[in-house]
Amino acid sequence: MSTCEDYGTGKTQENFPVASRLIAPGLRAPILAYYRFARAADDVADHPTLEPAIKFELLDGLEATLLGGTDRDPAALPLRAQLRGRALSPQHALDLLTAFRLDVTKRRYQNWDELMHYCRYSAMPVGRFVLELHGESRTTWEASDALCSALQVINHLQDCAKDYRALDRVYVPIDALAQYGLSVETLSAPRATPELRACLQSVARKTESLLPQADQLPRVVRNLRLGVETAVIAAIARKLTAWLLERDPLSERVHLARGSLPRPSCRSCCGACAAPPAKPRRGAARDVARVRSQPVNRGIHRQHQLVLHGTADPAGATARGDVPDLRVLPRGRRHR
Numbered sequence: 160m161s162t163c164e165d166y167g168t169g170k171t172q173e174n175f176p177v178a179s180r181l182i183a184p185g186l187r188a189p190i191l192a193y194y195r196f197a198r199a200a201d202d203v204a205d206h207p208t209l210e211p212a213i214k215f216e217l218l219d220g221l222e223a224t225l226l227g228g229t230d231r232d233p234a235a236l237p238l239r240a241q242l243r244g245r246a247l248s249p250q251h252a253l254d255l256l257t258a259f260r261l262d263v264t265k266r267r268y269q270n271w272d273e274l275m276h277y278c279r280y281s282a283m284p285v286g287r288f289v290l291e292l293h294g295e296s297r298t299t300w301e302a303s304d305a306l307c308s309a310l311q312v313i314n315h316l317q318d319c320a321k322d323y324r325a326l327d328r329v330y331v332p333i334d335a336l337a338q339y340g341l342s343v344e345t346l347s348a349p350r351a352t353p354e355l356r357a358c359l360q361s362v363a364r365k366t367e368s369l370l371p372q373a374d375q376l377p378r379v380v381r382n383l384r385l386g387v388e389t390a391v392i393a394a395i396a397r398k399l400t401a402w403l404l405e406r407d408p409l410s411e412r413v414h415l416a417r418g419s420l421p422r423p424s425c426r427s428c429c430g431a432c433a434a435p436p437a438k439p440r441r442g443a444a445r446d447v448a449r450v451r452s453q454p455v456n457r458g459i460h461r462q463h464q465l466v467l468h469g470t471a472d473p474a475g476a477t478a479r480g481d482v483p484d485l486r487v488l489p490r491g492r493r494h495r
Contacts, residue, residue, distance in 0.1 A: 161213075161217065162199075162217065162220065162221075162231060162232040162233060162234065163199035163200060163202065163203045163217050163218070163220070163221050163232055163234050164199050164202075164232070164233065164234045166202055166203050166206050166209065166217070181384050181385075181387050181388040181391070182384060182385070182388060183382075183384055186292055186293065188237075188241060189238070189241040189242075189245065189247075189292055190289060190292065191237075192237035192238040192240075192241045193238055193241075193251075193252065193285075193288055195234055195237060195238070196221070196225070196234055196235055196237075196238045196252055196255075197252075197255050197285070198234075199221065199232070199234035199235075200218060200221055200234075200255060200256060200259045201259060203217045203218060203221075203259070204218070204259040204260075204262040204263055205262065205326060207325055207326060211263050211264060214263045215260065215263060217232075218256055218259055218260060218263075220232045221234060221235050221256065222235075222253065222256055224236060224239065225238060225239050225242075225249055225252055225253070226239075226249060227239060238252060245292070247291060247292070248291075250284075251284040251285075251287050251288035251291070252284070252288070254279075254280045254283075254284040255280065255281065255284050255285075257280040258277060258280035258281035259281075261277060261280070261281075262328070265277075266326075266327055266328045266329065267329055267333055267343070268329070268330055268331075268332050268333065269332060269333050269334060270332045270333070270334045270335075271332055271335075271365060273332070274312065274315075274330060274332055275308060277311075277330075278304075278307070278308040278311045278312070279304075281311055282304075282307035282308050282310065282311035283300075283303070283304045283307050283308065285307055286300075286303035286304065286306060286307040287300055287303060287304075289303075289385070290303055290380070290385075293380070293382045293385050294381075294382075295380050295381060295382065295385070296381075298379065299376065299379050299380055301372065302372055302373060302374075302375040302376035302379055303373075303376055303389075305369040305370070305372035305373040305376075306369075306370075306372075306373035306376055306389070306392060306393060306396060308369055309366050309367075309369040309370055309373055309396045309400070310392070310395075310396055312330075312362065312365075312366045312369075313363075313366060313396060313399045313400060313403065315330035315331070316331070316359055316362060316363060316366070316403050316408055316413075317399070317403070317408055317413045317414055318408075319331055319346055319359065319408060319409075320346050320347070320348075320408065320409045323343060323346040323347060324346075324347060329343045329346065331343075331346070331358070331359065331362060332362065335358050335361055335362055336358055338358065338361070339354040339355070339357055339358045340354060341354055341355060341358060346409070348409060349409065349410060350407060350409055350410040351407045351408070351409045351410065355409075356407060359403065359408065360403070360404055363400055363403040363404050364404070366400055366403075367400050367404070370393070370396060370397060370400065373393055373396060374393050376389045376393065377389045377390040377393065395415065398415075399413065399415070
């Protein structure tokens, strides 16, 4: 019997780091298991030749395996084991399957609200799963939802032409196209017309409006590593949105090259960044901010030091896509 991974494409390019080294080593396995589950379902939903009935059958098999009714699909087994071992709910994975089932048959989104409803199941569960895994409060969900939705729409804009040509699927809201006198067929052109550029930029600006809320996420999470990770991801979202406002996704590159992930600004990194920046070394054009987090564990104070390098105007630099460097230094090591 076929499984989801039998139809895998092998694609791994994402707009965000997956279980990067910033994440605590003990939490990478469940995140990778969740990613494997999501990737398998995505490959089935996006398969260009499978009949819808077969896609639904494969997604049903993935769900049944996750819930323990069968061992049919190996893509769900690691996640099932991780969820059981940590007493976590499968709901965030089941929500993803709702989105992938929508992808099988729903090919158009009429307006921004419909697109955000799709993001509720395609994007928001990812951030919520990571937050729950870290033991974060649900009060962090609002900022996470904004960041994940922004990344999802960014991906839709990056791939708008490819999705239309290969899958006849259009996430660009129909009313946004109509506002500029366009139909979905415009997406098949090798280069965007001025009207299509204006349409895509209008959607990018709506996406940009999610980012102030998304920028709060590094400040509200308690886990220092996760704060840095989410700051990196927020910087990625800003850089890609800036590109989409400047470039034509039909004819120009609007994806990050492998190994070129941006770094967050000092100001965006985390709520622990309360100390004022230290003075730069003579001749250096950088600010240095020291961030100390001192959780108490049975009376033992553990100190973590985070040294961030950034321009004197990190917010402005990030808006331009000129994102500064970031390094996490181990305890006891000084910045030189």
